[in-house]
Amino acid sequence: MISEFIREQHRYTQRDICRIMHCSEDKVVPLIRRLKEFGVLKSVKYTDEQKNMSDLLDEDVAVTDVVEGDDEYLYVTTFVGVIVVAGRVLKCYPKYLPPNRTPQKELQQILKVLEKYNSKEQIISIFNDSSEGSTFNLLAVLLFLLQDYYENGVYTTTEDIVESNGFGEILWDKTINETFTLISENRPYYIDLQTKKRVTNDHDYFKRLHECVLTKASKELKEAGLLDLFEITDIDLTDEELDDFGDVEYILYRLEQELNTQFNTRKQLLLKTIYTYISQNGNLYDMDCLSLFGTNSFNLVWEHICADIMNNKLDTPLGAIKLPVPLKPEYDRKQKLIDLIEKPLWTATGKTAADTLIPDLISIAKVGTKWQFIIFDAKYYVPKLRAGTPPTRQPGIESVTKQYLYQLAYQKFIEDHGFDAVKNCFLLPTENKEIEDRGEVSMAMLHRLGLQNIQVRFLPAEMAYEHYLSGKIMDIGLLGL
Structure with a gap:
């Protein structure tokens, strides 16, 4: 099976995609259309500026049909994870990793992060949604079957x-x-x-059927080169084929009967997944197959990881937060830090609006002997910050001004509780192994109000993922704020 790495937010020409897909231009056109239909590929006008960009703005996206040999448009991957389309495996790695690489080890770790990030969902993504309907997500089903087996074993009666x-x-x-x-x-x-x-009952029909499906699923993922990528051990439990269990209608009938008598939640989910797998009768080599495992919004994953490893206190009741001095009596112990941010008052109504400023995360840490109130903003950008040249690909002015306003919003709480220092910081991912101090962002008119400038730290993604996967809190002192 064809298997290639592609980079998130990278600009590809139609000829580039032909090379990646190992097919001619007339064959690649329907594949591009299919990827665009599911929102994992977008087109932009071909310009020198676009060619060098690492972010995709909504206003840049061109709504246009795909034409064979078209060199007026570039195609941008907006996905991190694995895409299987028409017998081709596209391994999409994040934009902070350099282009033209085969980051197998890095993507293995990222897939583990995505599994943990999605573990809060109680349902399996059996179908992909698109503007044109839905399609069977075979890859998600195969992965679920194997991971369920390693957690719970084979189906037993x-x-x-x-x-x-x-x-x-x-x-x-x-x-x-x-x-x-x-x-x-x-x-x-x-x-x-x-x-x-x-x-x-070792000879139970459903136990044997489960073993057959697991063996078949493992073989299919192995042939696609995905067992190694997801770090799953090969499974070979039986020589039986699906035909040995009867025709498809009979197998589905037996599964329906078993579902009607089975009240165990895990077994119900497993039976339903096997039912869907058999009824759809797809495989990763099908020309109509499009399966996804990953996300179109890796920026949200990065924000979640930073909040987790930096011990975010934004949604923690004030009474449960350790402060330099005891909580002042005018504050409600059940209130949260997020509740302290003022909401805009519209005098014509005499009421405040529902929306207000929402920081990414707030950390309260004792670094050495000093208590710090730290306002972090996890930014999923790959900026170019070189001495003597204007910054490019950096967070916009709205991100900068909001960071100053967050400090202003908490100024009274900070003063009331005796913090030694206030820190403002952007956290950006990097492929490097060490934390990088990349200076700060400043606006003199806001700094003159006594507000702290925003420090910039490049945080090694691998380090952040290790902390997240192991459930560890990062030592904020390492940031050197």
Whole structure:
């Protein structure tokens, strides 16, 4: 199977995509259309400025049809993760990694991050949604089946059998009514005790079917080169084929019958997934197959990771936050930090609006002997910051001004509780191994109000992911704020 790496937000020509897809221009046109339909590929006008950009603005997106040999447009990947389309595997890595690379190790870690990030969802993404409807997401189903197996094992059914003098629970009614009793000194003694034993039926239809589906799923992912990428061990449980279980209609009928009698939540979800897998009868080589595992919004993933590893206190009740001095009595202990930000008052109504400023994350840390109130903003940008040249690809003016306003919003709380210092900081991902101090962003008119300028730190993505996956809080002192 064709398998290639592509970079998020990179600009590709139609000829580039032909090379990546290993096909001619007439064959690549329907593939591009399909990727655009599901929002993982967008087109922009071909200009020198666009060619060098690393971010995609909504106003730059061109709504146009795909024409064979068209060199007026560039195509931009807006996805991080894995795309399988028409027998081709596209491994999409984040934009902070340099282009023209094969970052297998980095993408393995990113896929683990995406799995954890999505673990809060209780349903499996069996279908991809698009503007034109939905399509079966075979890749998500195959991954779910294998991961469920490694967490819970093979599908099992049990039955209870009765034994004489076994080691299970004694069935007293059956023992009294059906066995010989000895009476001694008016006390009954039972020579043979009837006991209950629960055994697994190794020849159960659904256990065998599950093993067959797992073996088939593992083989398909292995042939696509995805077992290594997702770091999943190969599964080979049986030589049986799906045809050995009857035709498709019969298998689906048996699954429906089992679902009607099964009340275990995990088993219900597993049976429904197997049912969908068999009824759709797809494979990764199908020309109509388009499967996705990943996200169009990796910026939200980066924000979530930073909030997690920096011990975000934004939604923590004030009474549960450790402060330099005890919480002042005028503050409600049940209030959260987010609730302290003022909302705009519209005097014509005498009421405040519902919306207000919302920081990404707030950390409260004791660094050495100093208590710091730190306002972080996790920015998913790849800026060019070179001495003597204007910055490019950097966060916009609205991001800068909001950071100053966040400090202003919390100024009273900070003064009331004796913090030694206030810090403002942008956190941006980098492929490098060390935290980089990249100076600060300043606006003199706001700094003159006594507000702190915004420091810029490039945070190694690999380090952030390691902390996130292991559930560890990062030492904020390492940032050197």
